[in-house]
Amino acid sequence: MAKVAVLVEALYQDMEVWYPYLRLKEEGHETVAAGCGEKSYVGKYGYPIHVEAHVKDLDAKALAGLVIPGGWAPDKLRLHKPVLDLTRAMVAGGKVVAAICHAGWVLASAGVCKGREMTSYVAIRDDLVNAGARWVDKEVVRDGNLITSRTPADLPAFMRTTLAALRELAK
Secondary structure, eight states, rough: OOOEEEEEEEOOOHHHHHHHHHHHHHHHHEEEEEEOSSSSEEESOOOEEEOOOGGGGGGGGGSSSSEEEOBBBHHHHHHHHHHHHHHHHHHHTEEEEEEEEHHHHHHHHHHHOOOOOOOOOGGHHHHHHTTTTTOOOOOOOEEEEEEOSHHHGGHHHHHHHHHHHHHHOOO
């Protein structure tokens, strides 16, 4: 199966990391939690995750997918050049990039929103629109290889769409 990285940083939204991480593993994907320097991070609700890779060591060519969670983590993730470089390379390479909630901040900072239909947590709608996205209020939006969702309540649709995109990429 495919190799997929799930980005983590301090104060990630716990469900938006763990639900995708476990679903990807359940489907047989090689799934790695990737951070920017710490050995572990704690989510907004106190659940820890141990980092399995540093983002700077990831190669977009070796990955099929990238999951970017919400919470407050995206505000920290977008400050790291390796995160932005990896995100840009994944989008440009036609790889699956799945972002939920506030993760749109990373996409905006990476400069990959222009002309794309996207959704997000409503509080960052203006950020995505100002970055050139066509924002819509739907539980999941797939625009080519870019998948976006709004909140933890959207996780089932988010993961169904992400897993389907990974299956298509593998063909």
